[in-house]
Structures are given as C-alpha cells and as structure tokens.
Amino acid sequence: MRGIRGLMALVLAGAVLAGAARAQDRAWLQIEAQPTRGAAEERARAYSGAFGNVAGFRLPSGWYAIVLGPYDPALAARTLDELKRERLVPGDSFLAREAGLR
Numbered sequence: 001m002r003g004i005r006g007l008m009a010l011v012l013a014g015a016v017l018a019g020a021a022r023a024q025d026r027a028w029l030q031i032e033a034q035p036t037r038g039a040a041e042e043r044a045r046a047y048s049g050a051f052g053n054v055a056g057f058r059l060p061s062g063w064y065a066i067v068l069g070p071y072d073p074a075l076a077a078r079t080l081d082e083l084k085r086e087r088l089v090p091g092d093s094f095l096a097r098e099a100g101l102r
Contacts, residue, residue, distance in 0.1 A: 026070035028055070029080050030096040031089045033063045040064030050088065067096060 034040040083089040
C-alpha cells in the first residue's frame with residue numbers, strides 16, 4: 001500500500017497538470033451520482049474532506065454527478081486505478097468526459 005501521502009501527491013499532480021489541459025482534453029473521475037441536488041451536495045461535502053478537487057455536475061439524465069478533477073486523460077486513468085486500489089472511491093467509479101457533464 002502506497003499510503004495516503006503518495007496518493008495525495010498523485011491527485012495534486014493531476015490537478016496541476018489539468019490546469020494546463022485544454023477543455024476538450026479534460027477527464028473527470030465520476031465517483032458517485034445522486035438523484036437530487038441536495039443529496040449530491042451533501043455527498044460532495046463529505047468527499048471534500050478527503051479530496052481537494054471535488055466538483056458536481058448535473059447529468060443529462062437529471063441526476064447529479066460527484067466528480068474529482070479535472071485531469072489529463074492519461075493521468076485520470078492512473079489516478080482512478082490507484083484510488084480504487086486504495087478503496088478511497090467506490091469500485092464502480094469511472095472516467096467521465098467533460099462533454100457528458102454540465
């Protein structure tokens with residue numbers, strides 16, 4: 001186990017790299033979805049205690065996504081694998097492209 005420090009360094013590196021990424025090249029880690037805005041805001045606040053890059057988006061379905069990012073797509077995939085391995089995000093978390101979020 002790499003530990004939280006190594007993982008947080010990876011997450012922070014992703015945030016720095018994401019700042020330089022073009023909008024169409026950004027990826028997000030969708031870690032949860034909720035049917036109401038209130039429920040999504042509550043869960044986002046809970047995740048923000050562990051992650052500094054939590055955001056929320058309304059999905060085309062009307063649900064609300066809780067995401068981490070944005071990231072460079074390659075770094076997003078590595079970060080997602082690491083977060084799942086460390087069990088810091090749900091196992092069904094996945095990569096989401098910005099085009100699917102609003």
